[in-house]
Amino acid sequence: MALKDFFGKKRYATIPSPQVKKEVPEGIMVKCKKCGAIIYNKELELNLNVCPKCQYHFPISAQERIRITLDDGHFFEYDSDMRSSDPLHFPDYPQKIAAAMEMTGLNEAVLTGEGTIKGFPVVMAVMDSRFIMASMGSVVGEKIARALENAAMKKYPLLIFSASGGARMQEGMFSLMQMAKTTAALHHFQQGGGLYISVMTHPTTGGVSASFAMLGDYNFAEPGALIGFAGRRIIEQTIRQELPEDFQTAEFLLKHGQLDRVIPRREMRETLAKILEIHAVRRR
Structure with missing residues (x-):
C-alpha cells in the first residue's frame, strides 16, 4: 500500500x-x-x-443614537453650519476634516439639538467616534457650550452622549481651551438649576472625560465602555504597577463610585424617560 x-x-x-x-x-x-x-x-x-x-x-453613529433615543427620531439640530478651521496650519488637517465629513455625513464630531423622550423635552449632544475619534476641537467645545446656553434659556434638561479619544492635537491650545470653556458653561447651567445627564459610551477618554463627561448630575455608561484620562500603558509606567484587567471599564468605575449606573442600550431610553419624568414633576 x-x-x-x-x-x-x-x-x-x-x-x-x-x-x-x-x-x-x-x-x-x-x-x-x-x-x-x-x-x-x-x-x-x-x-x-x-x-x-x-x-x-x-459603537453606533450619532444619527443612529438619535434615532433610538428620541421620539420617532425627531431632532431639531443646532449650529449645523459650524465647521473647523485650521488655526495652526497643521499638515493635512483640512484633508482629514474633509475625509471625515464625507465618510460620516457630519460637519463635526458632535451633533447638538433638541427633541423629546416620551414627551419630555431635552437638549441633546451626541458625539460620533467615526469623526477623527470624536476628538474635541474648538467647534466641538463651542457647540456643546451653545447647547448648554439653549438648555438654560429653554429650561430644558441637557443630555450628552460622550464618545471621544480626547483633545484634537491639530488645534493645539485652541482644543485644550475647550475643557475649561465647557466646564465653565456647565457650572453656570447647573448653578441655575439645570439638570445634566451624562452618558459615557465606548470610548470616553482624554480631555472629554476630564471635563464635561464626568460632571453630570447623573453619570451613566454603557456596558464595557472604556472610560479614563490617560492610557493604561502610561499609567502603569508612571506608577510602576500592573493594573487590574478590568481597569477603566464602565463596570470598574461603577464599583469604585465614579458612575451611578451602567445601563444596557435596550434600557437606556426607558431609564432616561423616568429621570426626566421625576424632575419634571419636581419642577411643577
Missing part, C-alpha cells in the same frame, strides 16, 4: 471565484469583536447593535 493511500484521499480547500464573490452581498454579516460570533447585520440592527450572544455594545 502506498503511503498516500494510507492517509486517504486528499481534500483541497476551494477558493470562491470572483463571480461567486460578487453574488454574496458585502456587509451582510459582521464578527463580534468580543466573542467572535458571526452575526447577520440585520439581526444586529434589530438588537440595537448589541451582540445577542455576549452583549458586546458595538
